[in-house]
Amino acid sequence: MRELTVLYDPQCGLCRRAQAWLISKPKYVELAFVPASSDEARSRYPQLNHDLTLNDLTVISDQGAVYSGPKAWLMCLWALREYREWSLRLSTPELLPTAKRVISMISQNRYQLEGLGSVVLRGAK
């Protein structure tokens, strides 16, 4: 696997900040960002249900493997050099349910979390 395509929600400030953070980090696997449900996304993945990608972050590998929701977040971490270890740790059977719950919660409240997220991500930089 050489590249992962991230279908993100361009309406959400938190997602744009997360995108900027992902771009700035060294990677094992390249990340390409395409706005969810855009013309580009539709032409690249003609068989995908694009309405679903507006609700959940979606990551697609260059071989066409689709990861959505919390799995997509874990795949983004897995692509990063400094966070691959964390992605593996968070997906162990002990931690995966909690990780999924936390990620879904953040994702569902992403518009409300924008203000808070900007503070957190600025700190992380």
Next chain:
Amino acid sequence: MNVIVASYVFYLAISVALTVWVARTLHKNGRIFLVDVFHGNEPLADSVNHLLVVGFYLINLGYVSLALKLGYDVKNAQEGIEALSWKVGMVLVVLGCMHFFNLFIFSRMRRRASLVDAPPPVAPDAYTSVRGHSHA
């Protein structure tokens, strides 16, 4: 040769012998770790192994040399042996710390190297067809 000089001679002999023994152990047994870390690149593994051992020698012999001076007078053989025992004990503790530090470095390098080929953490939800690769 008075007691203090005799204790210095014993101290140096014991400390240097211990350092050489630990360094050789590291050199011999660390190699296999490094060969694994560098994916079977033996010349590179040997080179890094040698460099690690050189650092190990420098730090330990430096400590042995700095810690030589006793700083107080020794009157008889009993006090000489006590002083010697204290000094050698310190060298052993420093060697032990260095040894574990080296092991820590080896294991961390090995873990880092294994991350490069780690498979994705989760299974995909579905597969879809991909049309072209226009995106740069």
